[in-house]
Amino acid sequence: MTSTSTKAQPPQNAVDRDPHWTKTRERLAARQRPVMTMTICDDQDVKQRLAAAQYAERRARIAAEADPGDKDLKKTLTTAQADTEAAQRAFDDAAIVLRFQAMRRPDFEALKKEHPATEEQAEDGLAFNPETLGPELIAASSLDGITVDEATEYLTDWSEGEAAQLFDTAWQVQGETRADLGKG
16 A cells, blocks of 8 residues: 555644644644753852752751741741852852754764764664764754864863763753653
């Protein structure tokens, strides 16, 4: 059995009569591809102050919830919340946030094909060469304009963990899904 159409289309008059489906199609057409971020903060003091403030706020919240009538506990919670907000602002000022967006699937597949695995990598079960793919993938999915040369430099010069996280963020956004297969 052969088909002349690659996409099944509902009868146009049914679509025209269904405002819900028309609106749904418009929303589907307007969707943006997923975005993921990688946050880097080299200032350990700022990171520790934020973690300590968040911990103090959690403790103050638990205490205030345990005794809702205690005005001192409410005041302690309010102070802890202000401390967390200040520590978060300091962290945000010190941090570098890199943003990555999923590529169109055909573009991602083509990019992987441009970087075939070496014989040794193929023997290890890899379908592509992560050493050559990494910089290209990072550059192609970066919303911040990271170039291939910059990505190569980061992957070479950064610690193994940070370089792996950079690659993983660019890779993982490609498989990010925002769909839920729940009950209708």
